[in-house]
Amino acid sequence: MSTPLLRCRGLEAGYGASQVLFGLDFDIHAGEVVALLGRNGMGKSTLIKTLVGGLRAQRGEIHFAGQPIHRARADLIARLGAAIVPEGRQCFPNLSVREHLIAFAATRNSAAAPWTLERLYALFPRLAERAGHMGGQLSGGEQQMLAIARALSTNPRLLILDEASEGLAPVIRAEIWRCLALLKAQGQTTLVVDKYVDKLLPLADRNLILERGRIAWQGSSAELDAQRGLWTRYLGV
């Protein structure tokens, strides 16, 4: 198999003396969609923070796009091509939709098919209609679309979504899933955290289940679908 885009080996991280992640080993290959699953408090957000340089790994190694990044700063990791759609969206209330997209595109990676404003608006026609509106004037669903479009505008090698469908109406959630399926069809490598396991299954190529900071199980969506015991044991569904 080809060299993975992201490789974690023996990764440990936490907050001061409170260790949260214990010896994680996993890979993400280019073009894959990987779902990160687990009940609340199992370490999903901590892992994502560690991958994007918001939290320093205490032990172990992370390689991304051929570079060791376990001691790298967040801006370098972003420049290597990791883009996060953070929990809570974090749009700027006083920047317009268009300004968000232009500001983030300033740090873009080169790509064969770059994300232009036109492509982003074609993916999310709602954002085209709202181009002049301020972040603070958008609905929760529109803010979520903007957070995804803003991350895409950097032409990410790896798109990371932390609870992207959290707190949204079902019709808006469906729009977010539709967009992620389109991105997958275009070959976008993605790591996604979400609690709607049934929606993630058709999208994800592989799934990682975190249990108290350890990978309790990893496998394909077909395997996870067939093993409902894993859902009750580790996912509480």
Ligand SMILES: Nc1ncnc2c1ncn2[C@@H]1O[C@H](COP(=O)(O)OP(=O)(O)OP(=O)(O)O)[C@@H](O)[C@H]1O
């Ligand atoms: N800033 C922090 N300082 C100290 N402990 C933290 C901090 N953030 C998270 N934790 C602890 O780390 C553990 C893992 O939390 P984390 O947020 O990574 O879990 P999660 O799987 O993402 O859960 P959730 O779905 O609730 O966000 C929890 O015990 C949590 O209390």
